[in-house]
Amino acid sequence: MKKVLIAINNEFLRETYFQLFIEKNFEVLKAKDGKEAWGIFQESQPDVSIVDISLPEINGLDLLKKIREKQPFNKTPVIVFSQLEKKEERMKAMDLEANDFVTAAATTPAEVVRRVLIILGEQKSYRIAIQKNMMNAKELITDFGLTYDLKCKTCGNDLILYLIRDLSKGEDYFKISFICPECDSRP
Numbered sequence: 001m002k003k004v005l006i007a008i009n010n011e012f013l014r015e016t017y018f019q020l021f022i023e024k025n026f027e028v029l030k031a032k033d034g035k036e037a038w039g040i041f042q043e044s045q046p047d048v049s050i051v052d053i054s055l056p057e058i059n060g061l062d063l064l065k066k067i068r069e070k071q072p073f074n075k076t077p078v079i080v081f082s083q084l085e086k087k088e089e090r091m092k093a094m095d096l097e098a099n100d101f102v103t104a105a106a107t108t109p110a111e112v113v114r115r116v117l118i119i120l121g122e123q124k125s126y127r128i129a130i131q132k133n134m135m136n137a138k139e140l141i142t143d144f145g146l147t148y149d150l151k152c153k154t155c156g157n158d159l160i161l162y163l164i165r166d167l168s169k170g171e172d173y174f175k176i177s178f179i180c181p182e183c184d185s186r187p
């Protein structure tokens, strides 16, 4: 189970994010100020953090700076959150190697969750066996430039259809390819 740290000043937004990430099967850690967030970060090592610029005690940018100083090589994804778009804040966040900069004014919580899933590579994938004589299978195989026997060139196994959700385009988009269930190590 992936852990997300939600360090957002506004209680309503914090709870909104909490619900959305719970629905995506995350363990959710919440902090209402920067000091609390820094403590949780060190203790629980979240897989991804969303830090609000307007956090009391330690603001989001200072928090990001502390996180980057603590982990100069192994960079945990951090998304900087702000109520409004301010150019200098965005520049500063990028200088500190934030993975993304989002604003409450321009980005919905659902969109932020989608971006987190992309950053973590959590796109859902499916492996489906196909019957090569059925319906359009032959056409599909030919269009993919594969030989009709649909066997793996390395081990001779039957290839299967592999679908992976392309979250950059939306929940209903998938990329498809043919893979060998033995030789291919895709997630």
Ligand SMILES: [Zn+2]
Pocket (backbone or CB within 6 Å): 152, 153, 154, 155, 156, 157, 180, 181, 182, 183, 184
């Ligand atoms: Zn194979």
